[in-house]
Amino acid sequence: MNITESELFRSEDLGVLKTFHLKRFWDKTMKKRAGIIPQDAFIEEWTTDTKLLNILGVGLEQTIIYLYNEAPDFSAFEKWILQLNNGILPEERINAFNATFSTENASESSTKIDQILSDADIQFWEQNGYVILRNAVSKEDCDAVITALTELLSIDLNNPATWYNEHPDRQGIMIQLFQHPAIEKNRNSARIRAAYEQLWNRTDLWVSTDRVGFNPPENENWKFPGPYLHWDVSLELPIPFGLQGLLYLSDTQANQGAFSLVPGFQNRIEDWINSLPAGTDPRKENLYELGVAPIAANAGDFIIWHQALPHGSSRNTSHLPRMVQYINYSPIDAEVKTNWK
Template sequence: MLGVRSLHGLWLRWNRRASARRSAGDWTRDCVVIHGLGVGIEQTARFLSVERSFEEFEAWIVGLNGGTLERERIDRINAALSGEAYAAQTRQRHAEIETMPAVLDATDLADWQEHGYVVLREAIPPDACAATVEAICRHIDIDAGDPSTWPARRHCQGIMVQLFQHAALEVARRSSRIHKACAQLWGHADLIATNDRCGFNPPENAAFRFPGPHLHWDAEPTPPIGFGVQGILYLTDTGPDQGAFCCVPGFHREFDEWLRALPAGCNPYDRIPHEAAIPIPGHAGDMVLWHHGLPHGSSPNRTARPRFVQYLTMFPARIGASSARSAT
């Protein structure tokens, strides 16, 4: 037994046990446990979509962590969920991030307030971008420089690459610069990095049409929308027509009112203002962080170069801190 608080309950609920009931806090707790253990939400859902014993589940988690799970990870999750004090190593990390100089300046923060997104420049260095692109290419079995290899790519769901664990992905997940940016937006450094996947958005052609994701929300579109931060890290230079991330700037400020004004029974998705969406280009290593109230999605790649990305954000570890809001 790993001794991870709430893991058994998660397994019961996700393994489709009829006896397992969901409570309002379950989702937040599950996110802390899953990402805290270094696994992805989507891959966990897939693993538990068939009957698995709890022992198999724990062994799978350990396997994904290279055969050993750091004690610090488990202690951190347990302290976050119980409200007990963190171990010294975790407290020291938080202090380092709190005291490091700001990475988002006053203009960035004003942009965040007004537009609901900000671009963190040079979030990770060029060699880390190149290593991650290399890891993606190996995983999907393509040559980034040879378009003839792109159609046969493996381990993809649309433009999503099902790569969740790799040493190269850890650079961004453990980056102080990214952590600091997220801490500035959330107002504190007690954040957990998501173990999200990667993306490969190849140029459109006769055989490939952009499959989405089109404009959507990952948060439930019901008021109050609350506060949440999402992120995407460009691993190669990405022009506005190169399958760039798109969003409707400023929508987070009017979202609740907009939702309340919709006619009864109207699906918010039918009213997304597509014409107001803009692409957000960036250089390799730049990271777009956006408020979860913005309609957002990717876009068709109309160039000759594919887009490579890593999806990543950070969210509060302590239950109840999720509604914290600060960008000042």
């Protein structure tokens, strides 16, 4: 069955939370769940969908799992969002998001952009496609997230036997912890935001609602499950400008399950893809042969990378776990290729 535009709620149809696009997002997801529309229907609204959830402080995967498992009516969905946010939503961010649906408010912010990254940082960025913002977050603020993470998983960092505890919020090395005051504080780090603004060369950016990660050392019973080198973007050329980032919550050595990437690949990805034999799936190639580098850094250091870089975590062969928080900023009109390749 084909659903036309007129058969869905409009973005302007509001519920109790008075947030544009929320009722439409719920409507689309419920119809996809029921098989009434295909999973890739209205893919052109993907950026708006993700920004919507970000400003409401709920994770994308977290939300999809809830909607597919519970199939709530719209009222229950709004109550779930409120509950996750302890009954308080960021009115200022909601108003700003709603304003993006008005052509009168569509102009880009002209606020002065701070040059937090040095000339050397920018030169390194242009060559390598990533940059490390040192001391982006205090150790105290990193430790607060570590405490939230370990309490959730019932982990004692002084007792390695607890590092492998089973928990429903544990998905490999990804931990489904999205809402916590310490996590939110780091998301709103002024230094991290400033670095993103400088690289995007604009200030009208929206922060993501993302999770945390815990990558313990390998042992006889637990082996690194990935993610191995991959892309989180369509490989349809040309690949648009886009960024991703993570915060090291603890000092991390190269062999400690460090975040890894292929430096400089943003400058050669088009030539590489075009050189592959016809019909080759780039994602199934041995990306490690491209020249992977693990990134060692300290607690509070923030890594930003170009989305064209193959990236992933790595095997932890040290004696300490790797702990991170994922944070990203992007504009609401960021280009997203709708044809996934």
